Amino acid sequence: DGDAALLRSLIYPLVEIIFGVARLIPTARHLPLRLHCVRYLQQLAAFSESYIPTTSILLEAFDLKEMTMAPKREMKKKKGESGGKSGGGDIRGVRLPVVFKLPKVDALRNVEQLDACLGELFTLLGREVELYRYSAGLPEFTIRICQRLRKFSKETRNGKYRAYARGCIELCEKYSKFAITARSALEEAPSEIKRLEILLPTFNNNSNNSVPNMGARYDAAIAREKPFEAIAQPALSKSAKAKAAKGGMTEEVVEVKDTKGNEVDKKKRKKRAKKVVLNQADLKNTAALDEKDEVSEGINWSESEADDDDDDDDDDDNGDDDSTVGSD
Numbered sequence: 001d002g003d004a005a006l007l008r009s010l011i012y013p014l015v016e017i018i019f020g021v022a023r024l025i026p027t028a029r030h031l032p033l034r035l036h037c038v039r040y041l042q043q044l045a046a047f048s049e050s051y052i053p054t055t056s057i058l059l060e061a062f063d064l065k066e067m068t069m070a071p072k073r074e075m076k077k078k079k080g081e082s083g084g085k086s087g088g089g090d091i092r093g094v095r096l097p098v099v100f101k102l103p104k105v106d107a108l109r110n111v112e113q114l115d116a117c118l119g120e121l122f123t124l125l126g127r128e129v130e131l132y133r134y135s136a137g138l139p140e141f142t143i144r145i146c147q148r149l150r151k152f153s154k155e156t157r158n159g160k161y162r163a164y165a166r167g168c169i170e171l172c173e174k175y176s177k178f179a180i181t182a183r184s185a186l187e188e189a190p191s192e193i194k195r196l197e198i199l200l201p202t203f204n205n206n207s208n209n210s211v212p213n214m215g216a217r218y219d220a221a222i223a224r225e226k227p228f229e230a231i232a233q234p235a236l237s238k239s240a241k242a243k244a245a246k247g248g249m250t251e252e253v254v255e256v257k258d259t260k261g262n263e264v265d266k267k268k269r270k271k272r273a274k275k276v277v278l279n280q281a282d283l284k285n286t287a288a289l290d291e292k293d294e295v296s297e298g299i300n301w302s303e304s305e306a307d308d309d310d311d312d313d314d315d316d317d318n319g320d321d322d323s324t325v326g327s328d
Contacts, residue, residue, distance in 0.1 A: 046218035142172035
């Protein structure tokens with residue numbers, strides 16, 4: 001179809017734009033943005049059945065120094081304290097689906113942020129291998145992934161992160177063995193293969209079994225992740241639940257200072273969200289549109305008036321010069 005061909009021609013420029021956004025700010029604070037871009041690229045590759053590798057973006061995240069550093073322990077707030085860098089916030093955890101960047105202070109330095117980002121990294125790596133599991137070049141594709149994950153397992157001291165890396169390595173090795181066995185039975189040479197999923201098993205027409213394609217496998221992976229996303233939502237603290245129960249009531253601290261600038265007292269006052277109320281009587285008053293302005297004539301800004309004023313000034317200057325000459 002002509003429409004399908006036109007839409008397919010937009011894949012390449014769209015991929016280049018997403019890659020540019022992902023590599024724009026390669027810092028720990030903007031890691032969630034890069035993970036969002038990887039999700040978009042994988043979704044585009046699945047439904048267009050195109051080869052769009054994103055492992056370079058994912059593996060670069062393991063090079064961040066915060067990935068192998070010991071996370072900081074957050075100090076609990078004492079009674080009467082409000083805020084502070086060491087105090088905990090109202091929300092514990094990070095919701096990556098609705099976050100583009102981490103907090104500016106101590107980005108990727110606490111346990112909640114590390115768990116969320118590393119969990120998403122390994123999820124996307126596993127989905128990447130799942131997408132191209134029936135490609136003839138999968139064994140070579142997974143070599144770099146296994147090498148980097150083995151290095152990460154030696155660098156980190158967290159047993160949970162090592163288990164994540166070990167599971168991803170085992171998945172790569174499992175699919176690689178299948179690909180090596182399946183491609184040895186192909187009649188085409190590697191340079192003659194033009195179909196991406198050349199190793200996709202084919203069954204007889206009488207058989208009800210069928211292997212899903214890339215788009216179906218992607219949808220199945222998303223469906224499996226939805227229950228885990230609900231469980232992984234961050235828990236609200238007691239103060240956040242209390243604020244939500246008040247229905248928009250917040251406390252505002254007002255600092256009162258004397259003439260020397262010293263803090264004298266702190267007063268707390270309750271602040272309610274303002275509501276905009278429309279006056280229906282003013283909306284129905286259409287007679288106000290027919291009222292005329294009080295100013296009958298405006299200021300004349302024409303050039304002729306300005307020229308006249310300039311001429312008068314010139315005449316006055318000439319008169320002063322003449323009187324000066326006469327006196328001399």
